[in-house]
Amino acid sequence: MLQNLHVKNLALIDEADVEFGEGLNILSGETGAGKSIIIGSxxxxxxxxxxxxxxxxxAEFALIELTFEVKNPNTVKRLKSLGVEISEDNIVVISKKIKPNRTIGRVNGETVSTSKIQEISSILIDIHGQHEHQSLLNRKKHLLILDEFAKKNICDIKEKISEAFSNYRKLINERENANMNVEERNRELSFLEFEINEIESADLKENEDEELEEKFRFFSNGKKILEKLNSVREITNGELGGVAELLDKAMYDVQFVVNYDDKIQNLSNELSEIESLVNDFNYELSNYISELDFDEAQFYEIDSRLNLINSLKAKYGRTINDILESYEEKTERIQVLQEYDEYIKNLDENIKKERDNLETLCNELSSIRKKASVKLVEKIKSALLDLNFLDVKFEMSFNRTKDYTNEGFDDIEFLISTNPGEPVRPLQDVASGGELSRIMLAIKAIMAEDDEIETLIFDEIDTGISGRTAQMVSEKMDLLSQSHQIICITHLPQIAAMANQHFLIEKSIEKDSKKNEMTVSRIHSLDYDQSVNELARMIGGVEITEKVIDSAREMKSLAKSKKIGL
Structure with missing residues (x-):
């Protein structure tokens, strides 16, 4: 259940806090007051x-924060499987902070991606937008509705079909690309043989390029290395003023005075150790320099080998492993071309096998769908009667698509007749906007029966309806609110009268701290008398008389009696 909506610095809203309750939550207000901003947020x-x-x-930023209380244990389990850390009181907070250059989404304080938020929210809430009923004019929507209704029975078979269809299309694409004449095959064979010989003759070794690049760097800097090391040797072991010569002189001087003071003996010993270290260093340095080999011929070989490897990388892959994998693929392709007739025969057999498998799976799925469609059609007809379709016929036609799809081969369409004696016809040929709204409400109500989503939002589900039909829609909404939290934006007093909680959205001109005028939308909860006044406005328009007020009270009383009756 959506407990709280907090909005700050969003369009006309400077700051708003809405505490929603159980049952039917109604949002009403004048056109342009900001109702769409609430649902939009x-x-x-x-x-x-x-x-x-x-x-x-x-404003520097906008903030939207939704607080949900999750009551269904299965929903809690599904959320946890998505990595949502839920508190002991089963609260989930989804927030979005909007800055000029970026947005930040969080779930219970943890930053998450938009796709993750969408996945999480699909478990918590279902939103019916203002124009969603228009989607019923698209036949693809009809298949989605049927599959949603039958999802418990078709989930496994649809996964199998998706995998089988992927395999089938892969084979079909391979077969389409395999149509080659003798000349084309010979030309490709010749080119593949050239490429394979080129790779084979290179005699590549794993990680060879890395070793060569290390040697190349060493050789290419060899002259600098030798110059610097000779400079070090001159400093430490040079005949004129080198460290070794200076230490030798220092040792002579220390030995000359060591007999005059015992403390000097310690200094003499330390100096002797230093001299020994320098002599060892000079010995190792001389050995290293003598072993250095900057053979120009070897450097040329390394450079040539690297150029060869890099040219192969440019053709066959970024690494030696890529080149070797390309070699394997080309070898397999040569075998296919050399045994082409057998290859085509096997390919055709595999296509037939996969097609037969797909046909079997699609038939199985279609059978399940047809069985489910009988139940769905009856439920929709019953729900439409509740929504003032007096003599309605509703059917579902099954046709077959031209080819297989990853959804099977069913092409489904809803058919309806709203007048006695008229045959059923496609929705787009018959249904008005108001009728589509009621059909969508009927479908939503049916889906909600087995759905674990706790909160449903309807943004102006009342499009194109009035009078007795509006009253029946309000009763349907109230019935739905017995098992779900409903949040509904409406212009109809009949629906608003059914509210368990009624909120008014108003737009006004206010002044900020600098006395500048600004347009602000406010939303606040209505008590009984305030709700009656809002119903009177919805009934009577500009002039609200005592009779209109009485009508609003009567409508409120009638709604209460209907609730008791339900």
């Missing part, structure tokens, strides 16, 4: 891209 927090101009003027 929720969408942004749950992963929708924020518009560039969404930040409130002069």
């Amino acid at each position: 929720i969408n942004i927090a749950l992963g929708e891209k924020a518009p560039k101009d969404i930040l409130r003027k002069n």
Whole structure:
């Protein structure tokens, strides 16, 4: 359940806190008051891209924070499987901080990606946007609805079909690319043989390039190395003023005075050790210099070998391993071309085998779908009757796609007739905007029966309806709110009257600390009398008379009696 929505510095909202409750939460207000901003802020927090101009003027950042209380143990388990750390009181906080150049999403304080937030939120909340009912005009949506209804029975078979379809398409693509005449095969064979010979003649060794590059760096800097080491040898062992000669003189001087003071003997010993270290160093340095070999011929060989390897890398891969893998692939391809007829025969047999497997799986899926469609059609017809479709016929047609897809081969379409004596026809040929809204509400209500999502949001589900139909829609919404938390933006007083919690969104002109005028949207909870006044506005418009107030009270009372009846 969505407990709290906190919004700061977003469009017309400077700061808002909304405490939602269980059951039916209604949001109402004048057109343009900012109702769409409230639902828009929720969408942004749950992963929708924020518009560039969404930040409130002069604000450094915007913040949206959603606090959910998760009651369903299965939902808690699914969230934990996604890595969500849930507190002991089962609270999940999703937040989005929006800055001019970036947005930061967090779940319970941990920064997460947008895709992760979308995955998490899909478990917690379902949002029906203003124009979502228009998606019913797209036949692909019909298949998605049926599969959602039957998901418990088709999940495994759809995974098998997806894998089989991938294998099938891979073989089909390979077969399409395999159509070659003799001349084309001979030309490719000749080129492959050239490439294989080129790689073979190189006689590559694993990690050879790394060893050669190390030697190359050493050889290419050999002259500098020798110059510097000779300079060191001149300093430490030079005949004129070298360290060794100076130490020898120092030892002579110390020995001359050592008999005059016992303490000098310690200094003499230390100087002797220094002289010994320098002599050892000079010996090792001389040996190292004498062993240095900067053979120009060897350097040329290293350079040539590296050039060869790098030229092969440019053709066949970034590393020696890549080149060797390319060699294996080319060897296999040569074998295919040399045994081409057998290869084509085997390929065709594999395609037939995979097609037969796919056909079997698709038939199995289609059978499950058809069985589920009977139940779904009956449920939709019943729900439509509850929504004032007086004499409705609803059917689902099954056709076959031209080719297989990773969803099977079913092409499904919803058909409806809303008038007696008329045949069923596709939705786009029959249904009005108001009828589509009610059909979508019926479908949402059916899906919610077995869905573990606790919160449903409806943004103006009442499009194109009024009168008795509006009353029946309000009763359907109230029935749905018995098992789910419903948050609904509406213009209809019949729906608003059913509210367990009623919120009013208002827009006003206020002054900031510098006396500058600014437009601000505010949202606040209504008590009984305030809710009646809001219903009166929704019923009567500009002029609210006592009769309109009485009508609003009566509507509120009627809604209460309907709730008791339910």
